[in-house]
Structure formats: C-alpha cells, structure tokens
Amino acid sequence: MRPESEAELAALIRQAERPLSITGGATRHQPGEGQGLRLDMTGLQGVTLFEPAALTLVVRAGTSLASVEKMLADEGQMLGFEPACHPGSTIGGVFATNSSGPRRIQLGAARDALLGVRFVDGNGEIISNGGRVMKNVTGYDLVKLMAGSRGRLGALTELSLRTAPVPPASCTLTLPALDAIGAIAALTTALGSPLDVSGAGWLPGAGALLRIEGLSGSVQTRAAELTRLLSGFGEVHVLDSDPWQQLRNGPQNGEGDLWRIVCRPSEAPALLAALPAPEMMDWGGGLILLRLPAGELPELPKFWGHARRVSGAAPAVLPAPDPVTARLEAGLRQRFDPRGIFAGAE
Amino acid sequence: MPEPDTAVLANRAGIIAALRQAAPDAVIDDPAETRVYECDALSAYRCAPLAVVLPRSTEEVSVVLATCHRLGVPVVPRGAGTSLAGGSMPTADAVVIGLARMNKVLEIAPEDRLVRVQTGRTNLSVTTAVEGQGFFFAPDPSSQLACAIGGNIAMNSGGAHCLKYGVTTNNLLGVRLVLMDGTIVDLGGPSGEGPSLDLLGVVCGAEGQLGIVTEATLRILPKPAGARPVLVAFDSSETAGACVAAIIRSGVLPVAIEFMDGPCIAATEAHSGAGYPDCEALLIIEVEGSDPEIDEQLGLIRAVAQSFDPIEFRESQSEDESRRIWLGRKSAFGAMGQLGDYICLDGTIPVSSLPVVLAEIGVLSKRYGLAVANVFHAGDGNMHPLILYDANTPGELDKAEALGADILRLCVRAGGCLTGEHGVGIEKRDLMREQYSSADLEAQMRVKDVFDPGWLLNAAKVFPLDLSAERKRVARLGVHHAS
Ligand SMILES: Cc1cc2nc3c(=O)[nH]c(=O)nc-3n(C[C@H](O)[C@H](O)[C@H](O)COP(=O)(O)OP(=O)(O)OC[C@H]3O[C@@H](n4cnc5c(N)ncnc54)[C@H](O)[C@@H]3O)c2cc1C
Ligand SMILES: Cc1cc2nc3c(=O)[nH]c(=O)nc-3n(C[C@H](O)[C@H](O)[C@H](O)COP(=O)(O)OP(=O)(O)OC[C@H]3O[C@@H](n4cnc5c(N)ncnc54)[C@H](O)[C@@H]3O)c2cc1C
Numbered sequence: 124m125r126p127e128s129e130a131e132l133a134a135l136i137r138q139a140e141r142p143l144s145i146t147g148g149a150t151r152h153q154p155g156e157g158q159g160l161r162l163d164m165t166g167l168q169g170v171t172l173f174e175p176a177a178l179t180l181v182v183r184a185g186t187s188l189a190s191v192e193k194m195l196a197d198e199g200q201m202l203g204f205e206p207a208c209h210p211g212s213t214i215g216g217v218f219a220t221n222s223s224g225p226r227r228i229q230l231g232a233a234r235d236a237l238l239g240v241r242f243v244d245g246n247g248e249i250i251s252n253g254g255r256v257m258k259n260v261t262g263y264d265l266v267k268l269m270a271g272s273r274g275r276l277g278a279l280t281e282l283s284l285r286t287a288p289v290p291p292a293s294c295t296l297t298l299p300a301l302d303a304i305g306a307i308a309a310l311t312t313a314l315g316s317p318l319d320v321s322g323a324g325w326l327p328g329a330g331a332l333l334r335i336e337g338l339s340g341s342v343q344t345r346a347a348e349l350t351r352l353l354s355g356f357g358e359v360h361v362l363d364s365d366p367w368q369q370l371r372n373g374p375q376n377g378e379g380d381l382w383r384i385v386c387r388p389s390e391a392p393a394l395l396a397a398l399p400a401p402e403m404m405d406w407g408g409g410l411i412l413l414r415l416p417a418g419e420l421p422e423l424p425k426f427w428g429h430a431r432r433v434s435g436a437a438p439a440v441l442p443a444p445d446p447v448t449a450r451l452e453a454g455l456r457q458r459f460d461p462r463g464i465f466a467g468a469e
Numbered sequence: 470m471p472e473p474d475t476a477v478l479a480n481r482a483g484i485i486a487a488l489r490q491a492a493p494d495a496v497i498d499d500p501a502e503t504r505v506y507e508c509d510a511l512s513a514y515r516c517a518p519l520a521v522v523l524p525r526s527t528e529e530v531s532v533v534l535a536t537c538h539r540l541g542v543p544v545v546p547r548g549a550g551t552s553l554a555g556g557s558m559p560t561a562d563a564v565v566i567g568l569a570r571m572n573k574v575l576e577i578a579p580e581d582r583l584v585r586v587q588t589g590r591t592n593l594s595v596t597t598a599v600e601g602q603g604f605f606f607a608p609d610p611s612s613q614l615a616c617a618i619g620g621n622i623a624m625n626s627g628g629a630h631c632l633k634y635g636v637t638t639n640n641l642l643g644v645r646l647v648l649m650d651g652t653i654v655d656l657g658g659p660s661g662e663g664p665s666l667d668l669l670g671v672v673c674g675a676e677g678q679l680g681i682v683t684e685a686t687l688r689i690l691p692k693p694a695g696a697r698p699v700l701v702a703f704d705s706s707e708t709a710g711a712c713v714a715a716i717i718r719s720g721v722l723p724v725a726i727e728f729m730d731g732p733c734i735a736a737t738e739a740h741s742g743a744g745y746p747d748c749e750a751l752l753i754i755e756v757e758g759s760d761p762e763i764d765e766q767l768g769l770i771r772a773v774a775q776s777f778d779p780i781e782f783r784e785s786q787s788e789d790e791s792r793r794i795w796l797g798r799k800s801a802f803g804a805m806g807q808l809g810d811y812i813c814l815d816g817t818i819p820v821s822s823l824p825v826v827l828a829e830i831g832v833l834s835k836r837y838g839l840a841v842a843n844v845f846h847a848g849d850g851n852m853h854p855l856i857l858y859d860a861n862t863p864g865e866l867d868k869a870e871a872l873g874a875d876i877l878r879l880c881v882r883a884g885g886c887l888t889g890e891h892g893v894g895i896e897k898r899d900l901m902r903e904q905y906s907s908a909d910l911e912a913q914m915r916v917k918d919v920f921d922p923g924w925l926l927n928a929a930k931v932f933p934l935d936l937s938a939e940r941k942r943v944a945r946l947g948v949h950h951a952s
Contacts, residue, residue, distance in 0.1 A: 139919050176718040177821040177850075189665045199720060221476050221667075227660065234667060235639045251905070256817040257849040258636060258889035260625045260674050261897075262931060267638065267670020275666070288720035311580045315603070317691040319758075338721075338769070341762040353802040386657040387581045409581075425538055429664040447654040452666050454919035459912070 127161040129241065129249060129280045136278070137247030142466045143276035147185065147219070148211030153431075155272070155438040158348065159466070160176070164215055167280055172255070175200055179255050181283040184215025195286055203230040203287035205371045205404045215279045221271030224371040224445075225322040225334070228314065228406050230287060234270035239283035242269060244276065245460025255283040258292075269329045272319035276459040288337035294346045295322070295366065299330035300357040303401050306331035307408040309356040311388055316352055318345045324370045325404040332355075332366050374402040375413055380435030382421065384411040393424050470516065470895065471929055471938075473562035477542055484540055485520055488564065491532040495570075497876070506565045509552040511771065511896055512613075518545065527645055527653060527683040530566065534681065535651025537564055541945065543925050544649065546677040548589065548620030550830070551612045553813065554675050554894025556624060560929055566681060567595070568619050574598045579708035582657065583642055583947035585686045588619030592626075595687060604689040609633035609803075610890070619682050622662055624892040625674030632848035633724040633757075634690070636890070638673040646672060649921040656699035658687065671916055676892055677927045679920040693757040699767060699793045702748035702780040706730050706831075706843070710823030712777045713847045717820060721769045726848030727753040727798050730827070733805065733842040733855070734797070740804030743797035746781045753798055769922065775846065801844045802855075810860040811842075812869050813853055816880030817889035820850045826883050830854055836859045836895040837872040839865075850878070851889035877902055893931045901933055910936055918944075 124143075126132040136143070142159035151155070167185040169197075175198045182191060188206060191214050195201050205224025206217040216222075218240075221233035230236070239253030252265035266274075269279060298309055308324040309331045322334030333353075335345045350359045374381060381402075386394055388408035395401065398421055401413040415421055417435055432439040445450075460466075477484070479692070488496045495679045497503055498520045530544040543563040545764030550557050559565050568589035578584040579602045587596060592613040595606040606623040610616055616626070622644065627636035629634050634640065643657025657669040673680050703709040711724055729737070729928070731749045738745055745751060768785060785791040797804075805811050818826050819863055827843065834841040843850040854876055858869040877887050881904050887897050901910060914932060917924065924937070924944040 128518045135734055174819065174821050176714040177819045178717060179819060221662070229835070231635060231639050232661065234670060244912065248908050250913075250914070251909050254884070254886050254904075256819055256851075256889070258627050258631065258817050258846075258851045259886040260890060260892050262893060262901060262910070263916055264638065264671055264674045265623065265912060265916070267667045267673070268916070270670070271662070271667050289721065291720070314582060315579055317603070317693050337761070338765045340765045341758060344759065344761055353866060363826075365871055385660055385662055387578070387583075389578060390659075406660060414910050416812045428659050431664065444664055445654065447648075447652055448656070448663075448665070450666065451668060451919055455666065455916065457917060458915040 124161070125166040126390070128165040129167065129243065132278060132280060133243045133249050134248045135162070136243055137244065139464050143464055145278045145465065146214030147216030147363060148209065150209040150216065151211045153433055153438065154435050162278065164278065170194065171281060172268060173285070177322040178286045179283065180286050181215055181255055181281065183281050184213060184279040186214050188217055189211040189226050190216050190395045196289070199289050200286040201289045203236045203285060205367070206233060214282060218270050218282055219279060225324055225367050225405055227318070231256070231322040231351045232264060234267050235287045236284055237266050237270050237282060240266050240269050240279055241281040242277035247464055248283060250277065253283070261289050273464055275456055277465070280311065290340035293334060293336045293340040294342050295362040296333045296346060296349060297330055297360050297362045298353060298357045299360065301325070301331045304395050305403055306404065307388055307391050309335055309353055310407040312356070313349060313353060316349070318370045320349070320351050322367055322370070324366070326366055326369065327400065327402070332362070334367060343373055347430045370403055370405050374414070377414060379414045379416050380418070381433050382413055382415055382430055383433045384428065384430040385409065386411065390426040390428070394426060397422065470560055471934055472637040473560055474541070474543070476771040477562040480540065480741060481519060484564070486543055487536050488520060488533060492522055492524055492529050495523050495525065497523070506547065506550070506559060506567070506667045509557040509586060509887040511548040511553055511555040511558065511894065512706060514555050514558055514895060515923050516559055516561055518565045519561065521565045521567060523570050525570050527647060530647045530681055531653055531682050532923045533566060533918055534647055534649055538650045538661040538923065538925065541923070542926070543928060545927050546619070546623070546681045548617030548623070549591065549615050551616045552620065552624065552892065552894060553886070554892040554896040556892050556894040556927070557620070558895060565679050568683070568928060571683060571803060577602065579604060581896055582689055583659070583686055584689050585684060585792070586618060588682045588685050589874070590615050592616050592618060593622055600690050600692065603692055604882065605692050606687055606689055607640050608637045616822055618685050618687070621778070622673050622682050622685060623675065624890070627851070627890045628832050629725045629727060630725060630844055632846070633722055638670065640687065640688045641673055642668065642688055643686035644669060644672060646680040646682055648680045649923060649926045651807045671760055676894065677929050678931060680926070693766065694759040696755055696757045697763045697767065697785050698753050698755040698791055699770065699785065700745070700781070700783040700794045701774050702751045703777065704749050704780055705829045707824040708777050709752055710827055710847070712774055713823060714821050715773050715777070719769060719773050721766050722758070723754045723766070723770070723848065725753070725755040728843065728845050728847035729798060729801065730843040732840060733844045734770055736808050736842065737797040737801050737804040740807055741796050741800040743793050747799050748780050753794055773884055798844070805842060805875045806858070809857055811858070812856045812872050813892040814856070814876055815883055815888050816852050817853060818850045818880050818883045818885035822848070822885070823847065823850070824881060826852070829879055833872060833875055833879070837868055839869055839872055842926065849905055850885060874900060896929060899933050907936070912914050916938065
C-alpha cells in the first residue's frame with residue numbers, strides 16, 4: 124500500500140485488519156522488523172515550508188533524505204545532526220530511528236532538531252504536536268516521544284525541523300597510533316576542552332579522529348590548540364580525507380551480527396576489554412559498533428547504557444528493559460495503537 | 470479551579486496521620502505554615518494546600534506518593550515555586566510535595582561531561598558545582614538563582630543562551646522518576662538515549678503531571694574561552710526584526726540575540742541608566758569563543774547589521790562595557806514594574822514573522838488603549854510582550870487579559886505557539902484549543918492516563934478542565950474503589 128496523502132493514510136489505517144510494516148526506504152529494518160503488510164510511506168513526499176532565515180524546514184515523511192540534504196545544501200544549510208544516509212532513506216525513517224551521527228555530541232540528536240510532528244495513530248486519527256518554532260512548551264512533548272519510536276505509536280506524515288548553517292571550514296585531526304581503548308582518554312580530553320569539537324570518533328587503521336568546524340580563522344587556531352593539547356597522547360596529524368561519512372553510515376555489511384552499544388565514555392574501556400575489537404567508535408567512546416558471531420550474546424560488565432543487536436535474525440537488547448519502563452511503554456502502545464496495527468513494525 | 474474533593478477534605482486528619490507515618494518529620498499541616506505554599510510566582514491565584522511534605526530522599530518521596538495514591542489524595546510537586554503559569558499552585562484537597570531539601574550533588578563526571586543532582590538543587594548552583602572543572606550547565610532561565618532543576622525539567626525551561634545551547638530537554642540525559650503509585654523508575658541513558666521509546670523526552674515539559682523527578686543527570690559543557698556582546702540600535706522595530714532574520718540567515722550562530730523596543734528602552738534607562746542610545750529598538754547580540762574567534766564572528770555580524778543602517782553599532786571593549794550593555798536588558802522586568810502593573814506574555818513566533826507580528830501588536834495595543842512593551846529572546850522568536858495596565862482601575866485587568874489572549878492568538882496564527890518557556894499551568898489551560906485540536910489534546914492526555922491512571926498528580930493544569938473532567942471522574946472512581 125502506498126498512500127499519497129495523510130487523509131488516505133488515515134483511511135487505510137482505519138480499515139487495516141492485520142499488522143502493517145511502516146516502511147520508508149527499507150534501508151534500516153532491525154532484526155525482527157518488517158513482517159507485516161508493507162505500508163510504503165514514500166508517496167507522502169515534498170516540502171511544505173522552507174524558511175532558511177528561520178532555520179526551519181517542514182517536510183513530508185516519505186521525502187528522500189538525499190533530496191532534503193540537497194535542498195538544504197543549495198541554501199548553505201544542513202541538518203544539524205548527521206543521519207546515516209543510504210540510497211532510498213527517507214526523512215521519516217531518519218526520525219523514526221533517531222539516526223544522529225557524529226555531530227550528536229555538539230548539536231544533539233535527530234530528536235533535538237525535531238520541532239513538530241504530524242502522525243496517524245493506530246486508530247487512524249491524525250495528530251499534530253509541537254510546531255515549527257524552537258521554543259515550545261505548550262502541552263506535552265510528543266515530538267520527542269515519536270522520534271526514535273520506530274513506527275510503534277504511529278506513522279509519521281510530516282516533520283518540522285530546525286536546520287543549521289553549513290560551517291564554512293572544517294578540519295579533522297587524527298592520532299593514528301591509538302587503539303580503541305587508548306583513544307578514549309584523548310577523545311575525552313578534547314571534548315572536555317572549550318575548543319568546540321564537533322566529532323570525536325575512532326576507526327580501525329585511522330585511530331582517534333577529531334573534527335573542528337566553524338569560521339576559517341577560528342578552525343585554524345582551534346586545530347593548533349587541539350594539536351598541542353593532545354600531543355601527550357601520540358602524534359597528531361591533519362587528515363586529508365573525510366572519515367565522518369563512514370562514521371555516520373555505520374559499518375558495511377559483513378559476517379555475524381552487528382551490535383550497537385551506548386555507554387558512558389568512562390565505562391567504554393571496561394566494555395571494550397570484554398569484547399572483540401570494534402568496527403568503529405563514536406561520541407568520544409559513548410557509542411561502540413562491533414560484530415559478534417551470529418546469534419551470540421555478549422557478556423558485558425555492569426554499565427549505564429544498553430547494547431542492541433541491529434542486524435541478524437532475532438532482536439536483542441541488553442540489559443533487558445526494566446519492568447516499569449516496559450509497563451509504561453506497553454501502556455502507551457496500547458493507547459496509541461489499541462488494535463496492534465503497528466505490531467508489524469517488529 | 471475544580472472543586473476540591475469533599476471525601477478528601479473530610480479525611481484530612483486521617484491523611485495527615487498517614488503522611489506522618491510515611492515521612493515522620495517532613496510534614497507541615499499548620500495552616501499558618503501551609504500558607505507559604507499557596508501560590509507560585511503567578512500570585513494572582515492562591516489556595517493553601519491540605520498539607521505540605523518536604524521529603525529528604527527518593528524513597529521518602531515514594532512512600533509519600535504511595536500513601537497519597539492509596540488514599541486518593543491529589544498531589545502537587547513543587548520546586549522553588551517560581552513558575553509563572555501557576556504550575557505549582559495547589560488546590561485545597563492537595564498535598565504539596567516540595568523538593569527543597571533534596572539539593573545534593575550526587576556525582577560529577579567531567580570525563581563523561583555529566584553531573585547527577587537531586588532535583589531540589591537550584592539551576593545556578595549546578596554550574597557553581599562544576600565550574601571549578603571548567604564546565605557549566607547551559608539552560609539559564611532568568612530565574613536561575615532561585616528555580617530548581619526539578620521545576621526546569623517539568624517546565625522544559627529555557628534562557629537567553631538557548632539559541633545555541635538548546636533548552637532543558639536538550640541538556641537532560643536521564644532522570645529518576647517516582648510515579649504517583651510510588652514506583653521508582655530510571656529513564657534516559659548516558660547520551661540521553663534509552664533502549665526504546667523516549668519516555669525521558671515526554672517527561673521533560675510535562676509540568677509535573679507524569680511523576681516526581683527526584684534525581685537528574687545533566688549534560689555539562691566546557692566553558693567557552695570568553696564572550697562579548699554588541700549593542701545595535703535601530704530607528705524602527707521592524708528593521709531590528711529584519712536584521713535578526715538576516716543575521717541568522719548569514720550562518721553565524723550567536724549564543725544570544727535579545728531585543729528591546731522603544732517603550733522598554735525608555736523604562737530601563739530611567740531605572741538603571743545603562744546609557745543605551747536614543748532609538749526605537751535595539752538588539753544585544755552575544756558571541757563566544759577565544760578573542761580572535763569573537764572578532765571573526767563580530768566582523769560578520771557587523772557587515773550584516775550595517776546593511777540595515779543602524780543608528781549605532783556598539784562593540785564592547787571591556788568587561789565593564791559588556792556589563793553595561795547587559796545591564797538594561799537584565800533589569801528590564803524590574804524597570805517595567807516601576808511604571809505600573811503589567812502582564813508578561815510568553816508566546817513564540819517564527820523569527821521571520823517578527824516584523825509583521827510586532828506591527829500587529831502595535832495595532833492591537835492602540836485598539837485596546839493599553840501600552841505594550843517588548844523585550845525578548847529574538848534569536849529564537851520567544852516574545853515577552855509586557856502589557857501595562859492599572860490594577861486600581863476597575864475593568865483594566867480584564868481588558869489587559871483580553872489583549873494578552875489576542876496577542877497569543879496572533880502568535881499561533883503566525884505559526885508560533887502559546888508558550889515558549891513559562892508553560893501552560895493554569896494560566897493558559899483554557900487557551901490550549903487555540904493551538905491544538907481535540908484529537909491532539911486527546912493524544913497528550915493518553916500519556917497522562919498511562920503514567921498516572923488516577924489523574925491525581927497536578928491534574929488541574931495544562932488541559933482545559935472540561936476536556937479532562939470525564940476521564941478524571943472515571944479515574945477517581947477507580948482509585949476510591951481500590952482503596
Ligand atoms: C548498514 C546500516 C547501518 C546503519 N547504522 C545505523 C546506526 O548505527 N544508527 C542509526 O541510527 N541508523 C543507522 N542506520 C540507519 C538508517 O539508514 C536510517 O535510519 C535511515 O534513514 C532509515 O530510513 P528508511 O526510510 O530507510 O527507514 P526504514 O528502513 O524504511 O524504516 C526504519 C524504521 O523506521 C520506521 N519508519 C519508517 N518510516 C516511518 C514513518 N514515516 N513513520 C513512522 N515510522 C517509520 C519503520 O517502521 C522502521 O521501524 C544504518 C543503516 C544501514 C543500512
Ligand atoms: C523572575 C522570573 C524570571 C523567569 N525567567 C524564566 C526564563 O527566563 N525562562 C524560563 O523558562 N522560565 C522562567 N521563569 C519561570 C520559572 O522560573 C521556571 O518555570 C522554572 O523552571 C520553575 O522552577 P521552580 O523550581 O521554581 O518550579 P515550581 O514553580 O516549583 O514548579 C513548576 C512546575 O514544575 C513542577 N515541578 C517542580 N518540581 C518538580 C519535580 N521535582 N518533579 C516533577 N515536577 C516538578 C510543578 O508541579 C510545577 O508544575 C521565570 C520566573 C520568574 C519568577
């Protein structure tokens with residue numbers, strides 16, 4: 124099914140008799156997802172409003188991420204966060220997965236850039252929340268609740284978001300000698316400085332990676348200061364290539380299951396010590412992506428955060444969600460989708 | 470306000486005895502002392518609560534809430550009581566749970582760029598606790614000396630610097646929350662991201678209706694090397710508004726863009742003598758960084774501003790000059806208070822609509838015959854029109870309120886919203902339909918149904934009373950039957 128309007132979508136959902144799988148570009152279904160009847164959102168396309176002078180964009184959910192990014196770039200703007208971009212990804216899928224990328228440590232996650240949503244709930248009711256202004260405390264913030272909800276509460280139809288100016292200059296420094304555990308102290312030191320680091324990751328081979336962006340004079344002075352600050356951690360080089368696209372999109376497909384671990388950077392060394400070498404690390408050590416043999420569960424030390432299997436056969440989250448959170452989530456899903464129409468999302 | 474629950478009032482002695490058992494030396498029931506809690510900073514509305522409890526720990530909050538839940542007693546959470554929307558104002562049948570005693574710093578982790586505090590702690594003292602390590606907590610409501618982190622989370626408070634750093638929700642990583650039935654739950658994660666639905670996101674800004682937040686994990690940021698403001702004066706509000714949009718469009722991101730119009734400038738000059746130029750509108754724009762970075766940003770801002778023919782472009786050359794540039798802005802509300810009574814509105818509009826909205830406010834002001842002064846966070850479109858009136862003239866307050874409602878409607882029509890930072894509380898409860906349809910409000914109330922099925926927690930706020938009346942009645946029946 125491929126509705127072309129919000130009203131048509133609402134009617135389809137009202138009439139639905141079995142679970143639907145809300146699908147944007149189908150570039151990111153997690154283990155277990157996509158079992159229902161396919162509800163293709165790409166018919167809901169196009170820009171409703173773009174006001175560069177207010178840093179505001181309102182766009183329909185099925186619009187491709189690539190076309191949104193192109194339109195913004197033409198005006199010298201960008202999304203403040205850095206979603207994974209695969210051919211076909213839609214902006215609705217980006218927000219439904221809260222895909223956020225390296226710049227999250229500086230400008231926040233996708234959810235932080237989302238100002239308003241329109242969606243259709245499991246009753247086929249059209250609901251709007253938030254708006255198009257940065258500051259809005261009128262009623263509950265369902266915008267945040269919908270971001271990252273992976274279609275469990277409703278199908279997003281329109282999103283209003285805050286854009287950001289493209290920084291005129293950018294510089295990436297690397298400390299190639301550092302392994303993942305060794306990189307954490309360097310990344311933490313950089314992020315604790317007032318140098319306004321906008322990317323702090325690690326890739327095998329490339330080592331620790333740090334990005335500084337802004338006006339060109341400022342980028343030069345800050346890069347020099349950062350080099351000095353990190354000299355005790357090993358040799359610091361300026362990198363010619365751009366590793367951030369790779370950090371943003373995640374590892375290539377490969378053998379085994381991909382795991383995504385969110386943790387405190389200070390707990391990352393203990394986690395890394397208990398696991399095979401990661402495929403990448405971001406957010407100063409707060410995000411670790413690694414591969415385990417298919418079906419295997421890692422043995423993790425106690426930490427604040429969670430680990431999720433993002434590719435493979437069966438869904439898995441560690442530690443298991445606590446029962447109170449699970450009860451609240453079940454309650455919300457029951458009220459937004461009493462017939463379980465969006466259960467096809469898993 | 471809704472009528473107090475007579476069953477609860479009749480059981481006052483029993484309720485107080487049960488509370489004393491739950492939290493032995495934390496209960497206040499002497500009417501002379503509970504009066505202190507009869508209102509918040511929206512002091513036009515007052516009502517003393519049935520009792521006040523000042524717990525010392527999450528566990529104590531939990532036992533007290535479980536007790537109230539069992540007895541079907543409404544509860545109103547309270548931080549410092551600085552809400553401007555009546556958010557922490559009680560009803561006669563309610564128990565106020567004040568977090569003032571819970572003000573400890575639990576953990577400072579510079580390597581993770583976070584701090585964990587009890588939520589009775591004041592906003593400013595969070596920064597005081599971490600600045601020795603070179604960090605600060607970004608959200609900076611003007612009330613930051615007094616207001617508590619719990620209130621900030623409930624109201625999703627913002628401040629002058631949120632153009633760059635966002636509001637509370639963007640700087641909140643996790644909370645410990647006690648639900649109305651006493652259940653304790655942790656939400657969020659080290660990057661703010663929990664494993665599934667973003668429950669933290671909806672708790673922030675829910676005006677204390679989903680649970681009592683006892684602990685918060687807050688994102689802290691490294692303090693920038695320095696900051697410098699400029700003052701730009703214009704001969705019309707419209708030009709100043711257009712200049713704001715052009716600066717944002719140009720790609721520099723100042724940390725703050727504040728706006729003051731003629732009436733406001735005149736009042737603050739008379740009050741604090743900051744030495745502002747004689748003009749119709751002015752902007753205070755602040756940028757941050759090291760000295761060369763500041764120079765680079767201000768160069769760009771100067772170029773944009775020059776194209777609007779400003780009367781003056783005053784770049785601070787010293788600490789003292791910076792202080793004086795901010796002096797008038799910081800004393801604006803006090804200065805306006807000396808002119809007479811005023812209502813302070815809190816609508817938000819898209820920045821691009823500033824010129825039109827300012828012009829329309831002028832027209833409305835003439836039509837009602839009441840002066841309106843404007844001082845606000847222009848960078849993010851959060852306006853605080855101040856409506857001047859004389860409380861001693863019969864009928865003037867009503868007229869001022871009617872004008873206020875018209876201005877807020879104007880904000881919504883322009884694509885903005887009813888409240889940008891103060892919250893809905895009881896103040897704007899009945900205007901909610903201006904911005905949201907019944908289905909939209911119904912969706913929000915479903916969240917309340919899940920977290921607080923008995924509708925006992927701060928339930929007289931946020932939603933138009935007639936909309937929530939029926940579900941409250943049904944819910945309360947359930948609670949009374951269960952007890
Ligand atoms: C190899 C690989 C690695 C990746 N790594 C990461 C990563 O580490 N972190 C990350 O955040 N992202 C990651 N992605 C992300 C993914 O590319 C983006 O999230 C993408 O933009 C999803 O868009 P889509 O339109 O393809 O969504 P889909 O794949 O079609 O859908 C993704 C989810 O969103 C829901 N959904 C889609 N559209 C809507 C809508 N309109 N309303 C409600 N729900 C909707 C779906 O039901 C589903 O649950 C990765 C992708 C790949 C292929
Ligand atoms: C002079 C002045 C200037 C102001 N400037 C600003 C400004 O610039 N920006 C801004 O955003 N606001 C501003 N405010 C409004 C007010 O300070 C904020 O809303 C503040 O966050 C309220 O905090 P509080 O601790 O005083 O909360 P209270 O007034 O005690 O409570 C506010 C709301 O939060 C709930 N609540 C309190 N604590 C908790 C808790 N622990 N758990 C759950 N719910 C809780 C209450 O029930 C109530 O609904 C200003 C107020 C004044 C008086």
